[in-house]
Amino acid sequence: MGSEALFIAVFLACVVEAAEATTIVLAAGTARDWRSATIGLASALAVLAVVVAALGPAVSEVPLRGLRLVVGALLLVFGLQWLRKAILRASGHQDRHDEDKIFAEELATAAAQSRRRVGLVPDWYGFTLSFKGVLLEGLEVVFIVLTFGANQHDVGLAAIAAGCAVLLVAAAGLAIRAPLSRVPENTMKFVVGIMLTAFGVFWGAEGAGAHWPGSDAALLVLIPAVAGFAVILVALMRGSQRAAPVTAEGRG
Amino acid sequence: MTQRIRAFAAFWYDFVVGDDWLIAVGVVVSLALTYALSRTAVPAWWLLPLALVLLLPLSLWRAVRRPGH
Numbered sequence: 350m351g352s353e354a355l356f357i358a359v360f361l362a363c364v365v366e367a368a369e370a371t372t373i374v375l376a377a378g379t380a381r382d383w384r385s386a387t388i389g390l391a392s393a394l395a396v397l398a399v400v401v402a403a404l405g406p407a408v409s410e411v412p413l414r415g416l417r418l419v420v421g422a423l424l425l426v427f428g429l430q431w432l433r434k435a436i437l438r439a440s441g442h443q444d445r446h447d448e449d450k451i452f453a454e455e456l457a458t459a460a461a462q463s464r465r466r467v468g469l470v471p472d473w474y475g476f477t478l479s480f481k482g483v484l485l486e487g488l489e490v491v492f493i494v495l496t497f498g499a500n501q502h503d504v505g506l507a508a509i510a511a512g513c514a515v516l517l518v519a520a521a522g523l524a525i526r527a528p529l530s531r532v533p534e535n536t537m538k539f540v541v542g543i544m545l546t547a548f549g550v551f552w553g554a555e556g557a558g559a560h561w562p563g564s565d566a567a568l569l570v571l572i573p574a575v576a577g578f579a580v581i582l583v584a585l586m587r588g589s590q591r592a593a594p595v596t597a598e599g600r601g
Numbered sequence: 602m603t604q605r606i607r608a609f610a611a612f613w614y615d616f617v618v619g620d621d622w623l624i625a626v627g628v629v630v631s632l633a634l635t636y637a638l639s640r641t642a643v644p645a646w647w648l649l650p651l652a653l654v655l656l657l658p659l660s661l662w663r664a665v666r667r668p669g670h
Contacts, residue, residue, distance in 0.1 A: 418632065421632070422628055422629065422632055423617070425628045425649070425653075426617065426618070426619070426624055426625050426628050427619075429624045429628070429653070429656060429657060429660070430619040430620060430621070430624060432657065433620070433621065433624070433657065433660050433661060433664065434620070436657075436661060437661065437664055437665075442664070442665055443664075485616075488616070489616075546653065549628075550649045550650060550653060553628070553632055553635070553649055554635055554645065554646050554648070554649045556632075557632045557633075557635040557636040557639060557645070558635070558636055558639030558640065558645065559635050559638075559639050559644070559645035559646040559648070559649075560644070560645075560646060561646050562644075562646065567646075571650070574650070575653070578653075578654065578657070579657075582657065582658060582661065586661065586665070589665075
């Protein structure tokens with residue numbers, strides 16, 4: 350995989366995660382208290398920095414084959430879950446991810462909670478809402494950066510791609526003080542699901558001892574093949590779609 | 602304390618396994634089979650793409666036929 354592909358894959362994945370985290374922080378700040386939401390955001394970023402500092406060097410020390418086996422397995426599981434959700438949404442079997450709707454739901458829930466001061470935090474609920482949202486979405490960003498970066502021996506470039514994505518989304522969120530509903534999140538999740546799945550298949554098989562025909566060039570076949578297969582599944586499921594959409598599953 | 606441990610385990614289950622456990626189990630089994638096949642003279646690269654072709658439609662089918670759909 351070239352540097353450009355590494356950058357694009359990490360950047361797109363991180364934009365999706367950052368958009369979701371931004372919606373939660375905006376809801377916490379708007380409905381509750383901006384100071385508490387900001388402290389929650391800063392605290393979560395500090396925890397994530399500690400996780401990166403602790404895991405980054407450790408991940409780099411793991412032998413490449415073992416790393417590819419574990420990373421390939423995780424990427425494949427994550428990628429298939431993302432792709433599954435994206436196909437269900439694209440075919441009309443599940444509600445599409447709607448930042449406006451999620452923002453309204455978060456606002457309503459947050460506004461209904463009572464206010465409690467804890468130490469320097471004026472509103473504990475606003476703090477925990479912001480902290481949890483950023484930490485959960487941030488953990489996925491950290492995972493993507495470390496795994497893609499370590500596999501390509503370029504954690505620095507992966508971190509820059511993630512940093513660009515987070516800064517871009519955070520700046521846009523702060524500028525409009527509204528959920529980023531114009532981010533084409535459903536489409537991006539579809540693309541990222543395809544990339545995570547293709548890289549998961551490639552690295553997982555290599556880590557398990559298989560050798561790809563054409564070595565790295567096999568990725569040039571795998572990515573369009575996974576994309577084509579996903580598009581065919583969407584078309585087939587659209588054809589069979591006849592009942593109300595599934596709404597019980599997670600919103601991610 | 603037990604509740605916290607349960608919550609911690611639930612968080613990691615949700616983070617790693619997600620909505621359908623079948624995908625996680627299928628991936629682990631497929632990787633194990635790939636490893637076993639790679640120890641023989643038979644090429645093993647095709648096993649994971651085949652697993653993908655089987656697992657994804659199966660998981661989608663399970664999601665669609667759930668009660669409430």
